[in-house]
Amino acid sequence: MRFDVRPLTAETWAGLAELFGQPGGSIVRGCWCMYYRRSGPVGVNQAAAPENKRQLRELVEAGVVPGLVGFLDDRPVGWISLGPRAEYAKLRRSPIMKPVDDADVWSIVCTFVVKAHRGQGLQHKLLAGAVDHARRRGVRLLEAYPVDKPERSHDDFMFFGSRQLYERAGFTEVVRRSPTRVVMRKRLRPRKAS
Secondary structure, three states: OOEEEEEOOOOOHHHHHHHHOOOOOHHHHHHOOOHHHOOOOOOOOOOOHHHHHHHHHHHHHOOOOOEEEEEEOOEEEEEEEEEEHHHOHHHHHOOOOOOOOOOOOEEEEEEEEOHHHOOOOHHHHHHHHHHHHHHHOOOOEEEEOOEOOOOOOOHHHOOOOEHHHHHHOOOEEEEEEEOOEEEEEEEOOOOOOO
16 A cells, blocks of 8 residues: 655645544544644634634645645545644643744644554654655754653544654654653754755
């Protein structure tokens, strides 16, 4: 089966909408990856979903690429949200994810794989696609906020991904402000011209 990641644009929007409607997507279906983009109270439940979806759609229509959709043989199976840290207003005030320094970084705030395809390594492929996407845009530093605890968490609460996911991709811990959460970074080198 062929797996590829595509930027979320008007052309791939229908794929994201289909993905979020599949089993195991209740959290993403309520949030539409808007929670960290806005400051103040933001609902992430089904009542808030239409407004969150509308706002994400407006970002896409304005030319913002707020993440990547993963496709397995042209069927949407995964999502990873990333972009310049400055676009995630809620991170600035987070006790766990507040800025480590004033470095120019991109943040990864969500990764999701549809229930039927979990455990197949697709999160790793999504993350590799995100690293490539950021590198192509000249990003030199990627940051993530994974869960780090010995016991398994419920899948619904793993949208940040696990420490092991990021370690395998070459991210290293830069600060720990919580017993179960870390801030990790990966320095990106420019892609060599072919």
